[in-house]
Amino acid sequence: MSTLAEMLSRDFLLHNALVGSVLVGLVCPLVGVYFVLRRMIFLGVALPQLSAAGVAFAFLLKSVAGVHQHGESGERVLAIIGSLGFAFVGLLVLAALERQGRQTVEARIGITYAFAAAASILFVAADPYGEAEMTHLLKGDIVTTTGTGLRLLAGVLGAVALALFALRKEFLLVSFDRDMAVVLGKRAALWDTVLYLLIGVTISFGVMTAGPLVTFGFLVAPPLTARLVTRHMPAFSVVAAAFGAVTAFVGFYFAYRFDLPLGPMDVALAIFVLIFVGVFRGAVRAVRWRRLQR
Amino acid sequence: MDPLLRLWGVSLGYKGRPVLDGVSFVIERGEFAALLGPNGAGKTTLFRGILGLIPVLAGRIEYGFDRRATPPGYVPQKESLDPIFPLTAYEVVLMGAAARVLPLWPVGRRRRHLAAECLARVGLSDAAEEPFWALSGGQKQRVLIARALAVEPPLLLLDEPTAGVDPGAEAAIIDVIMRLNRDEGLTVVIVSHHLRLVREVVRSVIWVEEASATKGTAAEMLSTERLVDAFGTAAGRPL
Secondary structure, three states, rough: HHHHHHHHOOOOOOHHHHHHHHHHHHHHHHHHHHHHHOOOHHHHHHHHHHHHHHHHHHHHHHHHHOOOOHHHHHHHHHHHHHHHOOOOOOOHHHHHHHHHHHOHHHHHHHHHHHHHHHHHHHHHHOOEEEEEHHHHHHHHHHHHHOOHHHHHHHHHHHHHHHHHHOOOOHHHHHHHHHHHHHOOOOOHHHHHHHHHHHHHHHHHHHHHHHHHHHHHHHHHHHHHHHHHHOOOOHHHHHHHHHHHHHHHHHHHHHHHHHHOOHHHHHHHHHHHHHHHHHHHHHHHHHHHHHHHOO | OEEEEEEEEEEEEEEEEEEEEEEEEEEOOOOOOEEEOOOOOOHHHHHHHOOOOOEEEEEEEOOOOOOOOOOOOEOOOHHHOOOOOOEEEHHHHHHHHHHOOOOOOOHHHHHHHHHHHHHHOOOOHOOOOOHHHHHHHHHHHHHHHHHHHOOOOOEEEEEEOOOOOOOOHHHHHHHHHHHHHHHHEEEEEEEEOOOOHHHHHEEEEEEEOOOOEEEHHHHHHHHHHHHHHHHHHHHHHHO
């Protein structure tokens, strides 16, 4: 209990890390619901990896070109540009290939993941400078989140959440029935691009804050859990975000209390919640079924 | 003569290669027409062309209504929609009602009322809060008709609305479509393989075959010879 009180105190040493973690846990599932609904879950693992490769690439370019951005903010700007660039270009290329129907979805995403993972390692290996700093960024060392970094994260993810809410009927229509959207005169390609942009931004900031593993976990696990217990679209998004935020908070508690790494703790907890809710729902259904048969 | 839809020497196809060429016909306001023909003849291509889902390669399609202000009502096959979406029947219909609501604007009370009214028109008021995926095939199809009606369309286009449903559900769907055409004067174009349905309820047939399409009355177009030729001996038997 004292740990919880310490975490909730304003003077908590890791206050920025806690808030950042909860923000990622809150917003990643809002984007993740579209991964689940559009059956693009594996894109959730490929894109964060691609985003991480973008961070590594930006640092490599800096080293090769001899450009020296001094200080933490300079490094962060570089990381944002690289991360966003790779994630967004990757999304657009994958979307274009999907429309042309080349290869299967699994093949496209598998190749993307393999490329991104290999490229990340190669970019890091080829960079003679700042490897330690870059490794921190790639791992998503949330503990080092500064006040400025947190404000930026809150601003960006807040804007993403607001955009997802404001444009929900457009995103839902193009996701559920693209043909209907076109017949109704909606610019389906434009709405897809806006959605991909929001996805790219969320993943980039998620990766830089919490790393690819946590970002993937929060993109996928809370929406899958929420899908088991909701019947309406608005509830689906809200419950997914709530699962994500609570998981992030509880994960932080356990990691801090038992001195465990935060990222794997968050993901393990999110998956545990998914399994627990799935089993509980199955049991409830089985009981109802038996009662009906009597 | 009050044409609602006119095709002038239209070519339609994919990746620049025409599947249909030189298609010309007129759909009158209040008409009930069927797109019919053997598998692979180009019915779906023509249907998608009329809906504006594929580009016209040559010729032109004229709509007797403002497509932007009042788009046509589109009823896809129920199988084309993914059951993973957590939507109730009412929420599916609301998508049609919200068609003219600008981005960023909320769906107002009038539109919500319209969605509920359209569900009532297809006899599914009681299923409004049921999950769409949990409905029977026939009910899903009627929900999709309600969604198309919620657009307040001048023209209703249905893709195989009775495919994969039992006879009772089929009768309910046909009853809804016939009422919309007969009582409300809604122009209906339907893609169907269902010859009995086409013979009984449709006034005109657009026969799609050999990269072209011909329009005539149901009696003219559904001659025994044509049906036997297209579908085999069973199709030519009296129904």
